[in-house]
Amino acid sequence: MLSLEAAGRALERAGQAHVLRFWPELGAEQRDRLLLELSQVDLGGLRAHCEGAAQAAAAPPRSLDRRLEPVPPDSIGSTKTGDGRTLAGWREEGQLQISKNRVGVLLLAGGQGTRLGVQYPKGMYDVGLPSGKSLYQIQAERIHKVQEMSDRKYGSKCTVPWYIMTSEFTLTPTEKFFKENNFFGLEPSNVVMFEQRMIPAVTFDGKIILQSKGKMAMAPDGNGGLYQALVDNKVLEDMEKRGVEYLHVYCVDNILVKVADPVFIGFCVSKGTDCGAKVVEKAYPAEPVGVVCRVQGVSQVVEYSEIPPETAELRGPGGELVFRAGNICNHFFTRAFLQEVAEKYKDQLKQHVAIKKVPFVDSCGNQVTPTKPNGIKMEKFVFDVFPFSRTFVVFEVVREEEFSPLKNADGAAKDTPTTARNSLLAQHCSWATAAGATLLDAGGKALQSPASVSAGNCSPAFEISPLVSYFGEGLEDILKERTLPTPFILDEKTAKDLQARIPPQRDSLDRVGRGGGFVQE
Structure with missing residues (x-):
């Protein structure tokens, strides 16, 4: 651990001597914690950071208007326009790689x-699903299922490690949560x-803020801190020992994420790419999301603030x-690409500015909760490695x-627990009706079609476990010709119980318990 003298000299050189302003008032334990914190900071680069x-x-946002180009069509795959045979081929390729233990998933959490x-x-x-499942549990169960699907197809016994x-802020509670939930049935050594x-975090005049x-x-160094973290924690070595060649990387907050998606993986492998990005069509020109495109021939994500309105509104011949x-994300x-980024490019990643309200102590030692933004948190983004790719593709x-x-x-207005819950329940209702089930709303009235279920409105509570x-x-085979009330949880036990009812009958089910069972009238 750093000595007080060494810390003082380094902070003085960086123009941050005020960090030790209250040293005489600190107890022994507080002093040790502060020195430990300073020893984990890149003091040599502190002045440049601040x-x-x-x-x-202070810099105005850049405008890239004249240099923007859309991603060329030959670098794009799509579940929207791809034919069934092509999609099936990508899925098979992905499942084959999973069955050979070549695929891992990497969660940014x-x-x-x-907010x-x-x-x-x-x-x-817990967004309020009938099952009460957390995002972690939903994702863990999707890993279970994708392993099972590949094993069944190829007769393997595969593992998709979860990094x-x-x-x-999140390590200790996440470790505790997984242990308390027995890693959701996954082998702990594979998590x-x-x-x-x-x-x-620093002030607008470049001074470190004292919390x-x-x-x-x-503050975390952004999800682009991944590349340094892979080196710090020898994660790439672990991947190599396991034989992992392909990684699906995603953010924790997407309730609909297809973890280790075989179609996406198969598309990328078949294209021989080293780097790929899933995208969705922007809902409207000014939607505040980054756009995957090219700038002077180089693939990257351009922030919405960097695209003038007239450019954002440009449309093609089909109106798109x-x-x-x-x-x-x-x-x-x-x-191999992650290894190359870690060795050659991680220090070249662009720094992004996040303006935040950061609680602090003032020069007199008074605790202050700001009412307006007062600090700068610098972040790196995971997608800023796209320009280093040799064969970048979009899906x-x-x-x-x-x-x-x-x-x-x-x-x-959006991206809330309610919208996330309704998105998942709307999807599951759509799956059930497409499989031939008739779902009843709380009043016993049949939903006429999947179109009657909207992610933007209150969705009937029909939930399907990823394990099913x-x-x-x-x-x-489970739902065809069934008539089922909502709320309803289709978990593994309930699915077996329904399949045992041959021929299908009107399922006079009263309600579901939190664990997914049902009560027959």
Whole structure:
């Protein structure tokens, strides 16, 4: 651990001597914690970090209008326009790679749920599904299912290791949550948690913010901190030992994410790419999402603030937006590409500015909760490695099928627990009716069609466990000609009970318990 003298000299050189302003008032334990925190910071690069943050926050947003190009058609795959045979071929390729233990998933779960209004990791959040499942449990069960599907097809016994990048804020509660839930049935050795670095938040004049007298205000270095974290925690070595060649990388907050999606993986492998991105069509020209495109021939994500309105509104001959490929933080990487980024490019990643309200102590030691933004948190983004790819591809998917993020507390306009829950329940209702089931609403009235279920409205509570169906497959044998009330949870036990009812009858089911069983009248 750093000595006081060494810390003082380094802070003085960086123009941050005020960090030790309250040292005489600190107890022994507080002093040790502060020195430990300082020893984990890149003190040599601290001046550049602080000055760079202030300069970046003051700079006007760049405009790339004249240099923007859409991704060329030969680099794009799509579940919307791909024919059935092509999609089946990609799925088979993906399942083959999974069956050979070549695929891992990498979850980005280091951010704080500040906007959501909770003091614990987002992955632990229960959006109010009938089952009460958390985001972590839903994703774990999708890993179970995709392993099972590949094993059944190829006669294998495969493993999809789950790498979870956490932060100082999320590591301990995430570890505890997984242990308390027996890793949701996954083998603990196949769930690898590791921590990303933290960096100081600074004021608009480039000074480190003190959260308390003995602690700097720290923040994760963004999901682009992944590449440094892979090195710090020897994760790439673990992947190599397991024989993992392909990684599906995604953010924790998307309730509809298809974890280790065989179709996406198969598409990327068949194209021989080292880096790929799933995208959804922008809902409207000014939607505040980054756009995957090219800038002077180089693939990258351009922030919506960098695209002038007249460019965002450009349309092609079919009326489609020219720059429509909305980034959803859902990516494919080869392990070899991640290794190359870690060795050559991680220090070249662009720094992004996030202006935040950061609680602090003033020069007199008084605790202050700001009412307006007062600090700068610098972040790197996972997608900023796209320009380093040799064979970058884009995979377009349907928003309603694969993207519904959880970012804000209820009461916000979008991306809330309610919209996430309704998106999943709407999807499951659609699967059930497509499989031949008739669903009844709370009043006993039959839903006329999947179109009567909308993610934007209150959805009938018909929930399908990922252990039963990964993406709507295999439901016809269970649900065809069934009439089922809602709320209803179709879990493994309930599915077996329904299949035992031959021939199908009107299922006079009164209600479901939280665990997914049903009560017969």
